[in-house]
Amino acid sequence: MTNLERIWKDQLYQEFARIGKCLSSPKRLELIDLLAQGPKSVDQLSKITGMSVANVSQHLQTLHESRLVRFNKKGNYVIYEIAERSVADFMVSLHRLSEKQLVEVQRLKTEILQHHASMEPIALEELMVLMEKGEVLLLDVRPEDEYIMGHIPGAISIPIEQLEKHLATLPVNKEIVAYCRGPYCLMSARAVEILKSIGIKASRIEEGVHEWKRYVEHSNISPKEIL
């Protein structure tokens, strides 16, 4: 290899590693995951994650330097969002790889399921069948703005905090399946607990919007429009 080639390769891999650096901090990964669900301000992110505002801001700047996120200023707020859909897709890949390779991730996932008794999720495939038959109501329990940004077709939106208030409006004859931000979000599990406690037949899927997109794109099922 020529010397020039070596320098070129070093520069190139230096760049790839910039993306890698963004992924090397747990806090930053959590921020990307949250932004993948929809745009959020710095202090929203600070409140959700429990990090200090300054700390969040700093992490967001790191992410911005690698062009994984972008922002708009809206009045007093700075609203960050992921730079591209492909960033969210990439995060799904990272999670899948982590689950495949790291036993510890698998262990943590089953551990939390034991705390939420009988919260075993149903398969996405199974949900599809049930929805075809119209036997099931799909419930998106994320905050409403995330639902508006994109959701699984056919789902209705009841954010988890409002679920108890809206219990009366739910059909009694249908089974309910809840979903939230994805496999590492527990809002859908909490929803199932609430629903089951008042005698409604309920379950959850562990997939979120991005995992669902990946699923339909890989299984060649007609990729319906996202409403």
Place this chain on the structure above:
Amino acid sequence: MTNLERIWKDQLYQEFARIGKCLSSPKRLELIDLLAQGPKSVDQLSKITGMSVANVSQHLQTLHESRLVRFNKKGNYVIYEIAERSVADFMVSLHRLSEKQLVEVQRLKTEILQHHASMEPIALEELMVLMEKGEVLLLDVRPEDEYIMGHIPGAISIPIEQLEKHLATLPVNKEIVAYCRGPYCLMSARAVEILKSIGIKASRIEEGVHEWKRYVEHSNISPKEIL
């Protein structure tokens, strides 16, 4: 969010970040890319990359802790390889994301093309058409063991160092298309230079085996067996 939930999430993201940490060092990324082409010993990797043996060994151990690579001992050598095909796929994703988001990567790619005059690659799609017609000979210029590990169907193997010796055996009536490890490997460019210098019509694709696999899987073209 409950306190327990916060702890759980922190542990989970800590784990994801372990994979991220592996990707945060340029040298480690280069090692993964090389291993994605086929198993290699520590000192092979040391020689290819120009790093010290101890340094390579240390990086490989980091990769092993995150289960991205595995190894077998063969006599005096320790042969490392990627732990799963999905690791190679993930690297393709990372490269694609980097190229999309980082202008600097795009700049570096065009920069090197100016050094190798008229090395503009042809599209994979174009190659497929040409191969259907039988108008083209596809040449894999990587080391032979990497070819044996997996190659694009229909390709023949002539490692770049042996190309000049084997020039006589090449058909004169066919155009030749060369490929190597992927978009950041310059062996195929060197091959085209050699071929053109003696008047053979030649070009290259920038894709390697993994990029090719991704291509056929996403375009639903019959995914022929890899020979």
Place this chain on the structure above:
DNA sequence: CAACTATTCAATTGTTTTATTGAATATTTC
């Protein structure tokens, strides 16, 4: 325009990471 809010900046701390060196281990070959 003064008080307030959201965000960023700058400086500091303690921690991790990287590359390097030389020694230690394990396997093979003669």
Place this chain on the structure above:
DNA sequence: GAAATATTCAATAAAACAATTGAATAGTTG
């Protein structure tokens, strides 16, 4: 079994990073 080879280990020094704090900025509301 001694010499040679491939790899790992351990210790070090330099560099990069993460979280924290308090001050600075910029936009908003009364």
